[in-house]
Every structure is written in C-alpha cells, then in structure tokens.
Amino acid sequence: MVPSALIDVGWHAWVLHTVDYAEYCxxxxxxxxxxxxxxxxxxxxYAWTHRNEAAVAPFLPASLAPALLWSFVQDGWHMLGFEYVPGRYPSLSPTSGDLDVIGDLVVTxxxxxxxxxxxxLHSIADRWGAAPGWAAVYAKLPTDLDPWARAHIGVLAMLERGAFLDGDTLVHSDLHPANMLTRDDRVSLLRFDGHLRCGGQAASAASYSTGVR
Incomplete structure (x- = not known):
C-alpha cells in the first residue's frame, strides 16, 4: 500500500529528525x-466520521480498541494515528471459534x-430511525401481515425502539469482520469512525448477529 504524499512527508520527517521523534515519544x-x-x-x-472517531476514541478502554495517538488537521486534511495492533479478521461462520470472543466483546x-x-456526535436513531422496521409496518398494517405479528405489532414496535434506538450506551452499528481484529482469544475494534453512536445496548448485538452466516 503506497502512503499518501502527506503521510510520506511526515514519516520521512521523523526519520530525518530522530531527536524530535524521541522527544515526541x-x-x-x-x-x-x-x-x-x-x-x-x-x-x-463524510469527514464528520473522523471527527467522531477522534472524539470517542479517548473513552474506549485498551481492552476494546487501539489507542488514539494523535489527531490533527493540516493543509485541509484530518489525520488520525492509532496504536498498531497485530491480528487477523475474525470469522463469522456459524462454526467459528471467534463467535464466543466477539460475544464477549459485545458484553464488555x-x-x-x-x-x-x-x-x-450521532445516535443510532440518526442512522436506523428511518429504517423500515416494525414501526413502519405498524403504521401501514398491510393486509397480508401474519396473524401473530398483527396481534403483537404494537409491542414489537415498542421493543424495537427501546432495545435498539433509545439508550445510553456507546454502541457499534457495524460489527463486520473487516472492522475487528482478533488475537490471543480477544477481539479489538479496528474501525469505528461513524459506527460508534449512542443507543440501546442491543444495537451492537444486532449488527453482529446479522453477519453470522
């Protein structure tokens, strides 16, 4: 992967000025x-996603995500630097041994x-509030709706809202394998820019469970 011109300049600046780099460390x-x-x-x-990532990263425990080392805006670019974390992308196969540790991550x-x-900067409701969930079905009440669903549609819409959208937890709305790294029986969040939002605790579990296949 070839670095951008800005990153290349910064990297070589450290190489040429080792005393300054030692002082920075x-x-x-x-x-x-x-x-x-x-x-x-x-x-x-979409630059707000980097601003969101920089804002919430200091609140993430080391057990959940790599540390944010710097965040700055220069020459029209917003740059973030994170601790390097080795590992591999987890598997969401139904028989994968990674599922248990990802479940532990959601609980943690x-x-x-x-x-x-x-x-x-944003909530789960900002992203999923307009999605065609049970509330949308409740508003239309289609004639071919399953009898059980029709009888319980109001409760389903209420539970959906309370469990996923309303809440006071920082949740991850896209627990895709490419957004996580696993190593030594633990999983770290790798990419959380626009995905970390305030919402109900079940939102993280829902985004993870939809990827199991």
Whole structure:
C-alpha cells in the first residue's frame, strides 16, 4: 500500500529528525514502533466520521480498541494515528471459534461504555430511525401481515425502539469482520469512525448477529 504524499512527508520527517521523534515519544509516554494512520479531506461531507472517531476514541478502554495517538488537521486534511495492533479478521461462520470472543466483546462494550460519552456526535436513531422496521409496518398494517405479528405489532414496535434506538450506551452499528481484529482469544475494534453512536445496548448485538452466516 503506497502512503499518501502527506503521510510520506511526515514519516520521512521523523526519520530525518530522530531527536524530535524521541522527544515526541517521551511526551506520549511510549516509543512508537508502528502506527496505523488514516486521513480524510476535512471539507468532505463524510469527514464528520473522523471527527467522531477522534472524539470517542479517548473513552474506549485498551481492552476494546487501539489507542488514539494523535489527531490533527493540516493543509485541509484530518489525520488520525492509532496504536498498531497485530491480528487477523475474525470469522463469522456459524462454526467459528471467534463467535464466543466477539460475544464477549459485545458484553464488555455494554458494560464499559454506559453511559454514552457526550462526545459522540450521532445516535443510532440518526442512522436506523428511518429504517423500515416494525414501526413502519405498524403504521401501514398491510393486509397480508401474519396473524401473530398483527396481534403483537404494537409491542414489537415498542421493543424495537427501546432495545435498539433509545439508550445510553456507546454502541457499534457495524460489527463486520473487516472492522475487528482478533488475537490471543480477544477481539479489538479496528474501525469505528461513524459506527460508534449512542443507543440501546442491543444495537451492537444486532449488527453482529446479522453477519453470522
């Protein structure tokens, strides 16, 4: 993977100015061997996802995600640097041994990320509130609706709202394998830019369970 021109300049600046790099490592309290860098043009509509990631990262325990090392905007780019975490993408196959540790991750998130940090820029309702769930079915009440569903539609809509959309937990709305890394019987969140939002605790479990196949 070829780095962008901005990252290439920054990397070679550290190589050429090792004393400055050593002082920087002293300031952050550790020597950084490798980092994961990502950036986006700050004027792009989706640049808010980087701002959200930078805002919520300091609230994530080390057991859940790599540490945010820096966040800055320069020359029109918003750049983030994260601790390098080795590992592999987990498997969501029904017979995979990774399912248990991902389940543990979801439970840990619910415990460690409640209440939701006020720094989070969006909620689950912002993303899923308009989705055609039970509330949308309740509003239309189609004639071919299953009798059991018709009899319980009001309760289903209420449960859907309470379990997923309303809540005070920082949840992940896309627990896709490409957004996680597993190593040593533990899983870390790898990509959480626009996916970490305030909502009901069941939202993380729902986004994970839909990928099991």
């Amino acid at each position: 002293d300031r952050i309290g550790r020597f950084v061997h490798r980092v994961f860098c990502k950036g986006v043009r700050a004027d792009r509509p 998130m619910a415990e460690a990320l409640t209440p939701c940090p006020s720094a989070a």
